[in-house]
Amino acid sequence: MDLALLFSGGKDSTLAGLFLDSFYDVRLVTGRFGVTDDWEHAAAAADRLGYPFEAVDLDRDVAEEAAARMREDGYPRNGIQRVHEHALERAADLDVDAVADGTRRDDRVPTVSRAQAQSLEDRHGVDYLSPLAGLGRHAVDRLVDENLDVETGPSAEIPKGDYEAELRELIAREGGREAVDRVFPDHEQSYVRGFADD
Amino acid sequence: MDLALLFSGGKDSTLAGLFLDSFYDVRLVTGRFGVTDDWEHAAAAADRLGYPFEAVDLDRDVAEEAAARMREDGYPRNGIQRVHEHALERAADLDVDAVADGTRRDDRVPTVSRAQAQSLEDRHGVDYLSPLAGLGRHAVDRLVDENLDVETGPSAEIPKGDYEAELRELIAREGGREAVDRVFPDHEQSYVRGFADD
Numbered sequence: 297m298d299l300a301l302l303f304s305g306g307k308d309s310t311l312a313g314l315f316l317d318s319f320y321d322v323r324l325v326t327g328r329f330g331v332t333d334d335w336e337h338a339a340a341a342a343d344r345l346g347y348p349f350e351a352v353d354l355d356r357d358v359a360e361e362a363a364a365r366m367r368e369d370g371y372p373r374n375g376i377q378r379v380h381e382h383a384l385e386r387a388a389d390l391d392v393d394a395v396a397d398g399t400r401r402d403d404r405v406p407t408v409s410r411a412q413a414q415s416l417e418d419r420h421g422v423d424y425l426s427p428l429a430g431l432g433r434h435a436v437d438r439l440v441d442e443n444l445d446v447e448t449g450p451s452a453e454i455p456k457g458d459y460e461a462e463l464r465e466l467i468a469r470e471g472g473r474e475a476v477d478r479v480f481p482d483h484e485q486s487y488v489r490g491f492a493d494d
Numbered sequence: 495m496d497l498a499l500l501f502s503g504g505k506d507s508t509l510a511g512l513f514l515d516s517f518y519d520v521r522l523v524t525g526r527f528g529v530t531d532d533w534e535h536a537a538a539a540a541d542r543l544g545y546p547f548e549a550v551d552l553d554r555d556v557a558e559e560a561a562a563r564m565r566e567d568g569y570p571r572n573g574i575q576r577v578h579e580h581a582l583e584r585a586a587d588l589d590v591d592a593v594a595d596g597t598r599r600d601d602r603v604p605t606v607s608r609a610q611a612q613s614l615e616d617r618h619g620v621d622y623l624s625p626l627a628g629l630g631r632h633a634v635d636r637l638v639d640e641n642l643d644v645e646t647g648p649s650a651e652i653p654k655g656d657y658e659a660e661l662r663e664l665i666a667r668e669g670g671r672e673a674v675d676r677v678f679p680d681h682e683q684s685y686v687r688g689f690a691d692d
Contacts, residue, residue, distance in 0.1 A: 297636070297640070314516065314517075315513055315516075315625070318512065318513075318516060319512075319637055319640070319641070393636075394633065399628075401608055401611065401627070402608070410599055410600070413599065413630060414630065417630060417632065423629075423630060423632055423633035423636065424630065424633075425628055425629050425633055426628030427513070427625060427628055427629075428628065429599070429627045429628030430597075430623055430624030430625055430626065430627030430628060431621075431623050431625075432611060432612065432615060432621060432622065434615065434621055435592065435621035435622075435623055438495070438591075438621065439517055442495070442517070443517070
């Protein structure tokens with residue numbers, strides 16, 4: 297069975313892949329808006345992990361709207377949520393049996409409610425899986441420590457594979473670096489270098 | 495890392511075990527009230543699957559209260575929920591790093607809210623994982639079909655490993671077969687015979 301997993305190159309989506317790959321032929325899928333080439337960081341991480349990779353083009357209008365919303369809100373939640381939902385829709389359009397993401401039990405954003413999940417499944421004829429939805433932060437961190445080699449730090453210094461980098465760029469173009477810092481204060485990011493040494 | 499997984503011998507808890515056993519030393523744990531020996535069905539299933547097994551004694555008072563509640567309600571939800579929470583507490587008292595169960599996204603009962611999960615984790619110093627919490631019924635059924643050899647049918651005809659059989663027996667002692675049929679109409683059960691043939 298083929299599964300498309302939304303992949304950022306970070307620890308959560310990578311761990312989700314490890315949970316799924318006993319059961320599915322996992323393809324790592326990264327959305328891109330055409331703003332920057334940061335998706336290439338996700339492609340490189342996928343290559344190091346040995347998974348097939350696919351970049352999926354997202355709608356530039358969604359990025360513009362999300363960036364404007366984030367500037368207006370002064371925080372990223374609603375914009376990130378909107379983009380995540382859009383990326384899931386695009387992944388579900390691929391020729392796969394299932395789509396998945398790395399959302400965790402304790403995440404405030406993005407979240408996919410049971411009703412949203414069922415709607416996505418019904419409209420696209422796919423299963424939607426969030427294998428970390430039943431894991432808290434501590435369990436995820438322990439499993440990441442045991443299984444992955446991860447670089448963590450402030451967003452500005454860590455390679456990012458997903459659309460967050462593109463949204464930051466759009467916000468910077470309109471509002472400068474200060475706008476980015478206001479929307480994403482102290483935001484910590486992770487980037488997976490590979491598997492942990494045995 | 496050691497993990498105690500609440501195990502009934504049915505398809506959901508078995509599939510949860512398959513999701514976890516790449517990451518943890520999984521021990522299958524079945525609660526028993528001392529009413530019947532049905533936990534031995536779970537022990538037999540665990541043996542066929544090749545997992546370590548442990549029976550954990552539950553509080554008989556909890557079973558009596560749950561059976562009375564179910565008779566009064568006319569449906570099993572609240573009683574099953576109470577017993578599941580009690581069993582999780584007992585599993586979390588074992589010398590393990592984590593506890594888990596087979597609750598699914600679309601289950602109405604038992605459910606473990608985020609707040610309940612965090613409380614269990616904080617009080618016992620364990621992680622709580624529900625690896626099927628992000629999977630819907632269709633995804634679970636497909637994965638079970640691909641990976642397990644399962645017998646399904648009405649509860650009365652399928653071997654049951656967990657405390658449900660004991661609760662049915664307690665209800666029957668007080669209210670007869672009619673009371674059991676009223677509380678559990680058309681209840682479908684599964685029992686895992688082993689792995690699917692490759």
